[in-house]
Amino acid sequence: MRQGIVRGNGTGSHLIVHAAPTPLIIVSMTAEGNSSASLILMCETAEFYPENFTLTWYKNGVETATGIHTIKRQNTEGLYEVSSTLEETQPVSSGAKYTCSVSHVSLETPAVITYTKSNPGHGFSISLLMIVRLLMAFLVILALTAIIVDHVKISSIEGFYVGLKNSYRRRHFPSDFVNIALTSVKAAGSVFSNCSLIRYTYLSE
Structure with missing residues (x-):
């Protein structure tokens, strides 16, 4: 967590608190061993503040924007959490790499996590x-x-x-x-x- 103070002109001081996102989690929601099914990945993080963030998906190092659905929620403590799913409608070859990247004001560098499609056999x-x-x-x-x-x-x-x-x-x-x-x-x-x-x-x- 990082915090800073912004001073106004005679209007007092404002305390701004930055809460860094929790470590990213990426999971496959596809039935294990079923190589013919579409690949569905979910990337999650939580407990960050303020709410502005950027979440980006990459496939084999190239940014992708298709088949992505992202949801942001605020919990009872006023912190934010986000989950993003990526769906591939076509079979994915073994070895394909998918990366979820999150940028936030509290992070010096984006947080990233990678999923590699493995061969079922x-x-x-x-x-x-x-x-x-x-x-x-x-x-x-x-x-x-x-x-x-x-x-x-x-x-x-x-x-x-x-x-x-x-x-x-x-x-x-x-x-x-x-x-x-x-x-x-x-x-x-x-x-x-x-x-x-x-x-x-x-x-x-």
Whole structure:
């Protein structure tokens, strides 16, 4: 909020109060996923004073004046609010940008907000990809858990080494390979998770 004083010639002083508009809000009123329907956008702001303002719509950076309906109202506190709708009667291609700009005496620069038309199928593709990745991660964790349960039924690091050695021998690995693997595991330390990871790597190769 900004305020200033205007002095008259012997008639006293007048206090002028400027109330800046609230941050702009822009929403789509079109049914989601229906690319054949017309696009309807609404831009809103409120609680500004005085009432004079300029609201402008832009499509892809070019000012547009068709299909626009703007309403200004005054609330019980004497402040003003405005809502403006823009309607496109033709289908809009994905990536089209619509900008609502509001100028007011309380603002040094116009307040702007932009809406970008998205592809209805794009969000679904992203969600599906995330589901696939989560499923793959779950399968990897499940495989690691199965290996740990199957081969590490022990309560100490020493028992872990013995179980690991027996596990390799049951799979008929060469003795040289077994010795190298056990040496590598021992060198890795007593951290259980690290040992399990090393053992899993050898078994997978």
